[in-house]
Amino acid sequence: MAGDILDCSAEAHRIEPHQVDAELERVRRAFAQVAAELEESARRISEQIDPSLGEIFRAHRLMLESLLSSNEFEKELRGSLTTAAEAVKTVFRKWEAKFAAIQDETLRERTDDIVDLARRVLRQLEGADAFGLAAMPAGSVLVTQRLLPSDVVALSPREVKAIVVESLGQGSHAALITREKGIPTLAGLPGLLSQIRSGDEALVDTFREALIISPSPDTRRAFDHRLEEYRASLLTCKGNCRKPAITRDGQKISVEANLAAHASIETVIENGADGVGLFRIEELYFARELPPSEEELFSELQHLVAPLREKPVTIRLLDAGGDKAISSLRLPFESNPLLGKRGVRLLLDYPQLARSQLKSLLRLSQVQDIRILVPMVTLERDMQQMRELLVAVAHEMDIENLPPLGAMIETPAAALTVGQIARHADFLSVGTNDLTQYTMVAGRDNATVSGYYEDTHPSMLRLLGIIIAEASGKPVTICGEMAGREDVIPTLLEIGFRALSISPPLIPTTKELIRSIDTRNP
Numbered sequence: 453m454a455g456d457i458l459d460c461s462a463e464a465h466r467i468e469p470h471q472v473d474a475e476l477e478r479v480r481r482a483f484a485q486v487a488a489e490l491e492e493s494a495r496r497i498s499e500q501i502d503p504s505l506g507e508i509f510r511a512h513r514l515m516l517e518s519l520l521s522s523n524e525f526e527k528e529l530r531g532s533l534t535t536a537a538e539a540v541k542t543v544f545r546k547w548e549a550k551f552a553a554i555q556d557e558t559l560r561e562r563t564d565d566i567v568d569l570a571r572r573v574l575r576q577l578e579g580a581d582a583f584g585l586a587a588m589p590a591g592s593v594l595v596t597q598r599l600l601p602s603d604v605v606a607l608s609p610r611e612v613k614a615i616v617v618e619s620l621g622q623g624s625h626a627a628l629i630t631r632e633k634g635i636p637t638l639a640g641l642p643g644l645l646s647q648i649r650s651g652d653e654a655l656v657d658t659f660r661e662a663l664i665i666s667p668s669p670d671t672r673r674a675f676d677h678r679l680e681e682y683r684a685s686l687l688t689c690k691g692n693c694r695k696p697a698i699t700r701d702g703q704k705i706s707v708e709a710n711l712a713a714h715a716s717i718e719t720v721i722e723n724g725a726d727g728v729g730l731f732r733i734e735e736l737y738f739a740r741e742l743p744p745s746e747e748e749l750f751s752e753l754q755h756l757v758a759p760l761r762e763k764p765v766t767i768r769l770l771d772a773g774g775d776k777a778i779s780s781l782r783l784p785f786e787s788n789p790l791l792g793k794r795g796v797r798l799l800l801d802y803p804q805l806a807r808s809q810l811k812s813l814l815r816l817s818q819v820q821d822i823r824i825l826v827p828m829v830t831l832e833r834d835m836q837q838m839r840e841l842l843v844a845v846a847h848e849m850d851i852e853n854l855p856p857l858g859a860m861i862e863t864p865a866a867a868l869t870v871g872q873i874a875r876h877a878d879f880l881s882v883g884t885n886d887l888t889q890y891t892m893v894a895g896r897d898n899a900t901v902s903g904y905y906e907d908t909h910p911s912m913l914r915l916l917g918i919i920i921a922e923a924s925g926k927p928v929t930i931c932g933e934m935a936g937r938e939d940v941i942p943t944l945l946e947i948g949f950r951a952l953s954i955s956p957p958l959i960p961t962t963k964e965l966i967r968s969i970d971t972r973n974p
């Protein structure tokens with residue numbers, strides 16, 4: 453079970469008065485290590501992205517130093533006689549509350565900085581995984597109040613059999629990472645944490661959207677029986693998954709995989725993907741304290757995609773900003789980030805950031821069939837400038853054969869002017885998660901407006917029809933979550949989509965479904 457980091461207090465360990473000085477020394481050492489870490493971050497960010505962003509880490513270091521000089525840790529240690537980690541949690545929790553109460557929104561934003569500093573210091577004191585959710589016993593059900601992408605990245609389906617979360621937007625990144633990992637997730641059970649205890653037995657049935665706590669032996673038997681049936685039908689689909697998906701009227705549909713850095717390529721291959729339609733690389737950024745260098749990116753990507761040598765792999769440039777906050781970039785505060793500098797806007801503003809990715813991808817394109825995808829395109833010139841940058845970088849590297857460059861169509865403006873964008877793109881990929889959010893004006897992470905987040909609303913279907921009709925003959929893939937929904941796939945084929953990119957575990961059943969569809973008579 454999990455709440456939030458600073459609440460995640462293990463039992464407080466008492467210390468003797470004579471141990472206070474030693475614990476205080478541990479706090480000082482942890483602060484010094486974090487200060488050095490921040491200085492190194494500042495140096496690398498300045499070098500790799502922008503000096504103004506590097507300064508933010510220096511500001512954090514100063515903040516850290518002033519926190520240490522406040523003497524509050526010593527007071528807490530002497531007053532409460534708890535360990536260094538407990539004192540750090542208590543003092544940071546107080547500061548967090550102080551910042552959270554500030555009226556000024558920009559200053560209030562510093563609350564996250566405080567929590568981040570607390571994480572760093574505690575990591576030094578208690579080890580890397582002290583607060584991670586990584587160390588779950590095998591067969592666990594994780595019950596949590598909220599789920600962040602960085603929480604899910606560490607989870608393994610071997611240990612975590614299911615997740616139950618009090619509130620989670622269906623289009624949120626955390627939700628889609630759990631789908632990609634094949635961890636069944638049940639959301640929308642407010643107040644659950646107060647009704648369940650660690651160690652309770654729980655069955656999670658995502659088909660019926662049910663959570664059964666402390667089941668009777670009969671209920672358990674019935675559940676196991678249904679699970680067996682499901683596994684058997686999955687096995688049949690898996691037997692056929694490497695064959696192409698051809699509809700009853702002979703239309704070949706490419707069924708590709710959405711992939712992220714944590715995922716296993718073996719799952720993609722095992723499930724018979726016809727390629728990777730969307731490789732999200734954000735994790736390579738948010739899994740580390742510092743953004744990867746060109747060399748690091750190249751070698752990590754090469755390692756990740758090498759087993760897919762035979763299949764085309766579409767790698768998306770970093771889609772940071774908005775709901776995908778990459779803390780290592782320390783981007784300037786925006787009052788409305790979802791309508792702010794995200795995806796391609798950010799890449800064009802920080803050309804160093806774009807160039808290191810383009811360089812790695814160009815190198816990779818010399819050894820593997822890869823395509824480059826540009827996120828969050830709104831204007832024709834977004835694509836035009838990105839193509840110019842790609843051509844310039846390739847020129848510097850003496851590379852003549854450019855990999856295909858594609859545009860993500862995930863804003864209503866891009867959908868309605870797709871023909872103009874297509875002039876600068878070799879292919880298009882429709883991101884319905886963001887397209888739904890911006891068309892329906894309902895946050896993909898915001899469970900309270902999920903009634904508005906309707907990806908099959910007539911306005912969405914019209915936009916999808918426009919994209920297919922006006923794509924100027926460029927290949928179009930659809931890679932948002934709706935592409936993996938069995939109830940929607942017949943409609944998507946009817947609209948004219950011939951390539952779907954979906955979570956790897958869904959590929960075998962999706963191919964089987966496609967084989968039963970007649971697109972002339974869906």
Ligand code: PEP
Pocket residue numbers: 730732771862882883884885886887931932933
């Ligand atoms: C989308 O927006 O539909 C998409 C595929 O991209 P992401 O979910 O990563 O924003």
Ligand code: MG
Pocket residue numbers: 862883885886
């Ligand atoms: Mg998107």
